[in-house]
Amino acid sequence: MDRALEEIEFLALSPNRIAVLNALRDAPATRRELGAATGASQPTLGRILRDFDDRNWIVRTAEGYDVTATGRLVAAGFTDLREIVETELTLRDVVAWLPTDEMDFDLLALRDATITVPSQTRPGAPVSRVTDTIRGAETVRIVSHAFNERSLETIHRHVRENGQRFEGIFSTAAIDALADEPSLSDRLRELLETDRAEVRVFDGDVPHAVTIADDVLSLMVRDDDGVLQAALDTDNEQVRTWGEDLHERYWERARPLEAADLE
Structure with a gap:
């Protein structure tokens, strides 16, 4: 599979990953704050944050975690794709x-x-x-x-x-x-x-x-x-x-x- 498609699949298969990336796109956050914002458990958050760190999508800061420039790019692009597909589903039958x-x-x-x-x-x-x-x-x-x-x-x-x-x-x-x-x-x-x-x-x-x-x-x-x-x-x-x-x-x-x- 194309690597880009693999990364899209990586995000799409986990609503928690999308929620965490979008939350960090809005503002830096601690793990506790991310848990409150997304509803994800701490073990789940740990796995997600490690995966994001491996991809250089996030960095540790004094305030917790923040997205990198490429992490923000991925979050924005995935949001755009989601909105496009949601629109297509709305209009599909008409x-x-x-x-x-x-x-x-x-x-x-x-x-x-x-x-x-x-x-x-x-x-x-x-x-x-x-x-x-x-x-x-x-x-x-x-x-x-x-x-x-x-x-x-x-x-x-x-x-x-x-x-x-x-x-x-x-x-x-x-x-x-x-x-x-x-x-x-x-x-x-x-x-x-x-x-x-x-x-x-x-x-x-x-x-x-x-x-x-x-x-x-x-x-x-x-x-x-x-x-x-x-x-x-x-x-x-x-x-x-x-x-x-x-x-x-x-x-x-x-x-x-x-x-x-x-x-």
């Missing part, structure tokens, strides 16, 4: 449908994203998740190829009753679908009558379904047949900035919704 070609941010920004998928008992779980982010938000912005009934009803209620601010951009097909349902088109008309809601129509393809509710961005993920597969949401600043820029680009190219569009 990456095929993500608009990655248009995402101008590092995918690591999605490491802590919440993925909500439909199930037999909760087929509408993704829609419910997005609706939950809308409730209580002061400002909601949407750019989407569809405007589902639950989101419309939630926004309608919170704009009219709670002073929520709404800016939505939808495809012509989405507006046509609402116009065909009298109860939904009535709600949309009532929404437009307030001074806190603006809706625009984009005369073209809108491949996205992005909702930004205050600091949370939600992305509805559909397969090639248009079947909803998941909802992804995150409060990561990089991702939210991407969504805000996307909304702004479509907003500038869209036209205000007219009453005639709902006839």
